[in-house]
Amino acid sequence: MQRSIILIIMASLSDRTTPEVVSYPMKNARMRMLILCLAGTGLIALVLFLAAGTVRYWQAWVYLAVNGIAAVPYVRYLLDNPRLLEARMKAGPIAEQRSVQKGITLLGFISIVVAFIVPGLDDRFGWSNVPPWLVVTGDLLIVAGMLMVYRVVKENPFGAATVGVVEDQRVVSTGPYGVVRNPMYASALVYLIGMPLALGSYWTLIPSALTVLGLVWRLLDEENFLAQNLPGYTEYCTRVRWHLVPLIF
Template identity: 45%
Template sequence: MIPLYRQALVQSVLGLLFFIALVFGSAGTWEYWQGWTFLAVFFASTLAFTIYLAIYDKPLLERRMKAGPWHEQERSQKIIVSLVFVAFFASVVLPILDYRLGLSRVPAWVSVVGNAIIVFSFLAIFWVVRTNSWAASNIRVEAGQKVIDGGPYAYIRHPMYAAAVWLFVGMPLALGSWWSIALLAPLLPVLLWRLLDEERILARDLPGYTDYMRRVKYRLVPLAW
């Protein structure tokens, strides 16, 4: 087996086992259909994503697997990514605790909608990576890298982040919580810090990025910001 594929397989299996322990350990029971459905949707989406990259874009698969603050080169990004990791795991654990304590139970159909939002988020991310083979998990400019201005990048500068925000909407709903959507409040400033710092780095290191920023005015929301 190719080492890259072996690494991807090991990460996927360990990730699944970790999330099973995280979800049902937090729930305190195996009788939690929202947790099982969330895991099925989330890992089916990530598995499909990984298989596509393994077949059609192995360099990007390798880049996407280098996720985490330890892979960032800039000190500011190490801090930002650490905060994003905290926000992500909080968006899994806190909704489950909310459900377990019965603080804000949501109807079953809302959990179904939450899972649909998660799928929508992954489809939007898939559009991004099909367009931009340089869309690594960390911020760096590599040899031969070019500015991408097609696909979603023709409308906003940071479509990956715009798509990822929907995960933080869908996950609490899928796991059976209303209140946990409030985690978006502390997450958004971190996200804005991330993308503004990314623009600083790309404008400094990627030829043509400054001109791209002049052509595409909006960062996250077309016709708004």
């Protein structure tokens, strides 16, 4: 499940690209997804605890548990939808076809790695003093962000993890897409606000903010691409004004 979170945060998620046909049996896709989820969870835990220099980092344990549980609906939905699962698993700089998106995705990956190193160092050296109630607030934002992701993928069957347009693609304008143009990125924004607090680190707000800037760069480039290549998208943008946050941006 943690792997899916990394993909979200690093902005390798896209809201309106169509998944390709599954290239291997559903059973194998499910197994691959589960293995990657477990490996991702272990890797994030390793980074957090190595940076902290101890496993006595209670905020990290709570974060891992809350994040894993909150991701269950999203992951189960993917496991039950093999075409979407295949599309979501093709992510990252190598999977992107356009150089600008390769660069954005790479920078996003670097910023999220830093965002997992900093809180561990913060715990080790005592840079922040985040009260428990604010840590819990961060965990609640983690849950909210993951549930938003689940809602978005249920609404949009074309939600691949790379930017592009295929022959049978159509604009999705219902549900959360009727509120903002990029609800997947809005989900990531909520998550990115909650993660530093959940891990008890004010300093992690810095790499988290840099990741948000990467999200904005990515979505603006994606919107420009879709306006040029996806029929009906320009008209959709005239009806849905907000990119990411209603009444703000």
